[in-house]
Amino acid sequence: MATYHIETYGCSSNRGESREIERALRDGGHRPADGPEDADVAILNTCTVVEKTERNMLRRAEELSDITAELVVTGCMALAQGEQFAEADVDAEILHWDEVPSYVLNGECPTVTPDAEPVLDGVVGILPIARGCMSNCSYCITKFATGRVDSPSIEENVEKARALVHAGAKEIRVTGQDTGVYGWDNGDRKLPELLDRICDIDGEFRVRLGMANPGGIHGIHEELAEVFAANEELYDFIHAPVQSGSDDVLEDMRRQHRVEKFREVVETFDDRLDHWTLSTDFIVGFPTETEADHDRSMDLLAEVRPEKINVTRFSKRPGTDAADMKGLGGTIKKERSKAMSELKMEVVGEAYESMVGETFEVLVVEEGTGDSVKCRDSAYRQIIVQNAADRGVEVGDFLTVEVTGHNTVYAFGDPVATDEATDPDAAERDALDGDSVDRDEGPESTVSSA
Numbered sequence: 001m002a003t004y005h006i007e008t009y010g011c012s013s014n015r016g017e018s019r020e021i022e023r024a025l026r027d028g029g030h031r032p033a034d035g036p037e038d039a040d041v042a043i044l045n046t047c048t049v050v051e052k053t054e055r056n057m058l059r060r061a062e063e064l065s066d067i068t069a070e071l072v073v074t075g076c077m078a079l080a081q082g083e084q085f086a087e088a089d090v091d092a093e094i095l096h097w098d099e100v101p102s103y104v105l106n107g108e109c110p111t112v113t114p115d116a117e118p119v120l121d122g123v124v125g126i127l128p129i130a131r132g133c134m135s136n137c138s139y140c141i142t143k144f145a146t147g148r149v150d151s152p153s154i155e156e157n158v159e160k161a162r163a164l165v166h167a168g169a170k171e172i173r174v175t176g177q178d179t180g181v182y183g184w185d186n187g188d189r190k191l192p193e194l195l196d197r198i199c200d201i202d203g204e205f206r207v208r209l210g211m212a213n214p215g216g217i218h219g220i221h222e223e224l225a226e227v228f229a230a231n232e233e234l235y236d237f238i239h240a241p242v243q244s245g246s247d248d249v250l251e252d253m254r255r256q257h258r259v260e261k262f263r264e265v266v267e268t269f270d271d272r273l274d275h276w277t278l279s280t281d282f283i284v285g286f287p288t289e290t291e292a293d294h295d296r297s298m299d300l301l302a303e304v305r306p307e308k309i310n311v312t313r314f315s316k317r318p319g320t321d322a323a324d325m326k327g328l329g330g331t332i333k334k335e336r337s338k339a340m341s342e343l344k345m346e347v348v349g350e351a352y353e354s355m356v357g358e359t360f361e362v363l364v365v366e367e368g369t370g371d372s373v374k375c376r377d378s379a380y381r382q383i384i385v386q387n388a389a390d391r392g393v394e395v396g397d398f399l400t401v402e403v404t405g406h407n408t409v410y411a412f413g414d415p416v417a418t419d420e421a422t423d424p425d426a427a428e429r430d431a432l433d434g435d436s437v438d439r440d441e442g443p444e445s446t447v448s449s450a
């Protein structure tokens with residue numbers, strides 16, 4: 001668990017982004033510090049309206065980098081003029097808002113609190129399926145708080161998922177510290193069966209699988225890929241943090257997988273699914289990481305080309321074994337992190353570029369900044385639709401969009417008319433059919449609103 005300090009400047013949209021970051025950090029088990037001096041990480045969410053504001057942002061970044069353990073700069077100025085911070089010699093990580101939480105989580109799994117209940121947040125239902133993991137990673141402090149995996153039964157989790165759907169969830173996020181080891185405490189890993197059963201629930205919704213370590217899903221990966229191929233409710237998306245391309249480093253990290261197991265998982269999904277998203281994490285600058293180890297990580301990234309990549313500079317967590325290891329000196333971590341971040345931008349940019357001009361079925365998951373909405377396609381890629389109100393697009397809608405452009409973390413799209421939407425008789429038929437829909441009332445909801 002790390003402590004954080006967030007400072008936000010500028011408009012209400014920026015404040016909204018800070019709230020999102022804070023929510024993700026709290027979900028990950030992190031806590032606010034009393035001030036920047038006490039924080040493990042300070043986050044400066046910048047604005048860049050006028051030149052005077054820019055000067056203030058630079059000055060504040062310089063002050064914070066002197067008094068806090070680690071500084072992350074995000075927001076409009078960071079994205080538009082990020083180089084100014086480097087030119088001013090500010091020691092900070094420059095990140096897009098969406099990248100901040102995973103950077104701060106430092107490669108550790110998110111914390112799932114004991115007895116966590118499902119939560120409905122807009123049309124997103126959060127479903128914690130289990131708490132704890134089966135690993136003992138040498139850099140992880142989360143493990144101290146959560147312990148060994150503790151899995152409720154499949155029936156219990158399916159009932160919670162059903163309650164979420166009945167309460168209005170259009171996207172169910174299956175979460176846990178390590179979803180791949182669900183059921184291991186009761187003798188057998190049961191994630192494929194659980195997902196299959198959740199997808200069987202009546203209703204129109206999507207399911208997103210949360211973080212699953214490569215070591216946890218290796219061994220059930222073929223069965224899991226079959227379940228993904230058979231259920232269109234499941235976003236074709238896996239978040240499997242590899243952390244390093246070097247087996248020596250993985251051993252020192254005490255990860256349960258080696259590079260080959262990770263590759264086998266990826267190859268199996270490549271074989272079974274046409275379009276899917278691999279999300280993975282790399283920790284850069286682990287104390288025992290040599291230059292050759294770093295090159296192996298770069299090679300692995302270039303080889304598997306994940307569509308979503310989190311790069312985290314290693315930082316010591318108190319009480320962990322890795323905290324007692326002699327760290328890398330000088331600017332090595334910073335240089336390796338910069339090199340990997342540049343490669344990441346190239347790989348991710350290529351993935352988004354390939355979407356331009358194509359059409360995708362999406363679910364509108366949440367409101368974005370201004371009058372935009374955030375949508376997800378079947379591979380959980382984020383597509384932003386702007387001027388949503390004018391176009392009659394609302395959260396919870398399923399629609400078709402054509403991708404018109406992209407930046408480094410999402411694509412932009414315009415709604416396109418489908419055959420059904422242009423068929424003048426379709427609305428009338430829908431109205432007539434609506435009365436005959438079989439509505440499964442199900443049990444009372446156990447869902448609380450966020």
Ligand code: SF4
Binds near residue numbers: 132134137
């Ligand atoms: S899998 Fe590793 S990083 Fe994740 S909670 Fe367990 S020990 Fe920590």
